[in-house]
Amino acid sequence: MIGRILALGLAAVLAASPAMAQDKVKVGFIATFSGPGGVLGKHLHDGFMLGIDHSGGKLGGLTPEVIQEDDRLAPDVGLQVAKKLIERDKVDVMAGVIFSNVMMAIYKPVIDAGVPFISSNAGPSPIAGAQCSPMFFSTSWQNDGAHEAMGKHAQDKGYKNVYLMAPNYQAGKDALAGFKRFYKGNIADEVYTTVNQLDYSAEITQLRAAKPDAVYVFYPGGMGINFVKQYGQAGLTSQTPLLSAFTIDSTTLPAQGDAAIGTFTTAFWAVDLKNPVNEKFVADYQKKYNDIPSTYSAQAYDTALMLNAAIKDAGGKVSDKKALADALKKTSFDSVRGGKLKLNNNNIPIQNFYLLETVKRADGKLVSSVRSTVLTDHKDAYSKDCAMK
Template identity: 55%
Template structure:
């Protein structure tokens, strides 16, 4: 018996050395607190991507370490240090929120690992602080706001009322909107972060009688805003455009209150390409809910890593070769096309999206008309990388 165990151990050790080229990936997102829903979407998307690749990214045996940032920058720092020092990961992937990405950006980049954002895209990292160790499979934060600004401009809304939470991303969001919207801003109201009562703001909207309202109100407050806007009877009177508010993470809770509301996205569940059809069908079968852009971006992140590592011949220690391979990586993105900007953030087509139904009648955000073709973000010009 002892002999058998000894032999088994020896075999295991031998196998261990033979597979020294094990890929270690840290996946960080928010799994507790109010943002947990988004983290779940992000993780499930990445796991499905890994699944579709047989559990191997770039043909390498892949070990995944999942970490919860709790939406607290200090916790994120500790967790990422653990991933880098103890687990010695080659890649850190994930991250829902910009403040978390900014908190772990330097530690990851300076450790020599690569950081792949599947969601957050703060302007600093898109611009002057860009890095050859950072890649994104989503967008730069302003892009969605700008797409809605352009939509409002094209729709001919003359007077728009703006609403956002009173913090940096809220102000950036409204700035992004105003970059392409040239009409009159009737009022610009900033609410307390986390506030869920919008009765006062809705009364102000009713009094101002704008042509449209633009809101950036992510998470629970956004759900509250849309429900209250609907209950006030405004949904049909004054169009409510929004970013990161009405999407596939909030739609189940919003139901009919979100009918007819407009948002913008570089992806929707009804995008008609083979990769996306497979992604949406398998995601729904495996997890039992409709994927959001969070899930789509994380799914793409797995495919992107796979293509990049394959391009580098599976060699993880040659960082320059790996960087070049990631830049050149081509894979069937669920968006239908894949192109990186010089700052390593995708160049996307943006469509307006609105609540609708998938082929089988399930409610989901569906694609409207194209708003922006091949839209690269405004900060790329500040990024010194050229390739």
Template identity: 50%
Template sequence: MFGKLLGALALAAATVASAQAQPVKVGVVTTLSGPAATLGQQLRDGFALGIEKLGGKLGGMPVDATVLDDELKPDVAVTKVRGLLESGKADIVVGPIFSNILQAIFKPVTESGAILISPNAGPSTYAGRACAKNFFVTSYQNDQPHAVSGQYAQDSGYKRLFLLAPNYQAGRDALAGVKSKFKGEIVGEEYVPLTQMDFQSEIAKIAAAKPDAVYAFMPGGLGIALVKQYRQAGLANIPFLSAFTVDESTLPAQGDAAIGFYSGASWAPNMDNAANKTFVAAFEAKYGYVPGSYAAYAYDTAMLLDAAVKKAGGVADKAKLAAAIETADFASTRGAFKFGVNHYPVQDFYLVQVVKRADGKYQTETRKKVFTADIDPYAAQCKMN
């Protein structure tokens, strides 16, 4: 339970079932070990804040939440998730951060009959032919945030791009997203291990290639290392485009090295709607740091589930609950929100830029809407049955 595993969240009271109602059992799968732990912390904190704002309930029912650290290891994630499912402790699984972990737990969760909702990972794998009735994504399809930079590079008249990403599903989706919109020359395309922290070899290749711009998808610790080394190498004259490389999870460590760098996103802390203002203010007051998209989408997931559980009259009938989730009748931090036929969001995307706030903290802010009500490129392949 949140209260047991995460005492700082003070949710013990929210996770105790009352005599009148059975609890909604939720497994939260996230990365809380290693360089990527800052991302997992955001997901955990965003979801926990949502449950707290809802009075410790979903749809009026008490919540029994168990947090699992997947350690960014697919085999560990599968073992822990299977244990949770076999013990009957999950009506709903929320998570994870990384697409390779999602690919590992997808079958165990969906075949168990539980609802699986990803507040971050959105691989192409399950957006098309492998879509499932009890699987939902509240963030994006992986290609989409990266396509923002591809479109921006195209619109800006750049002719030559150098691309960087980790060597896993989301990395391949990321660069596919950029290339789907950018029609110029790709002068370099490098895939690195998810554990890489030294980018001197890649930086040397960038310097030699002399591209018009660099595009990098490097989440968590990879992004911290790359941005610092990029600045130190004196390459700031080459425009730096990205997604999840310079965001609220990495900016505290990147500091001034990230100022001015661009990214693609469907959310930023400065978005002007009531739900988002409430979320950002409450998050910073409780946790003392600026929330990123990982936290915002997890908070949205809690609000979505509250509306769906209420509409379905509980969680016993999973088909009824899935149908209620499909309607997405809640106030999102992004404003307008709805699911497409494949249970991935149809939403707007923006070019955002890193700024330093008056209080010395860093955040991204929207600069330009690039796509309106964007539907991911795999949705047409989904035949939900």
């Protein structure tokens, strides 16, 4: 009883000072910062903070307070920090999230708490489809997009016989399913390896014996480093084209080294994508962090730009969550992708996917460079299951 009275009193005090609450916006930023996935969290966070810098150090005129939390790549820890951000820190908006399993664990609690939620990376299919929500937004993609793009490329290129490989988990199965949605040729074999497998010599030997036209793999993080190096060491890169998605980017390239040169990947963005927003982003990112930005940084950069624009549209009133969500839906800003960011009915971007080739730049750094546009204004396959208009 006393607690109630105290709580009411506190609430009254807080309600009495709306001006104080209004010049600040609290952003809960969840990502994986510790462990081997930690580098992705760093890129995500760096990109987001640069986005705030480029918005004049403000988000829609409000002073941002970004509360960074580490999910330690465990869904139950992710849920715990999400609840902390919502209940204790009372954040106005949530952003970040690298891994799909963490997203699946925290998605519903965040949405149910009525907090607008912008994913800067993870895009599992249920959220794009039947479980879509007017409170959820993405500045990344639905998982399948890049895989579909590579399937389309393999089809257009006329490969007749492609060998597919992925880790034996949900994202791996979704990856190969996405590829096959657009590639109609023969599948030489479809191999699922153990999650976090270190040595791929057995699989590479089988692959060589199958003599495919091309190989398509999905190996994020350390797995991709191991696979690409070993594929190159087996002398296959020059013989059988290596196609991939989420396997080769600026977080893995320094460790993959020259083995990655001449391999192909598909993504919605690249370092050398020609548009003014991206050129400024890439130049300043390299200056500020002495590192080449990755898709993770680009996505999170857009998250900050999107927030900035939406809060401005909402007149800085972040306390009205519903209005903020509406503003996020309607807002318009210049994305690193070039032009305005277009959202689909499920609030996931409609965007182009490009074919990239890994090359050595003049400064000796390895980058994935745009070769062609594979899919234009691509919408993900799950949006039709989403009831929203």
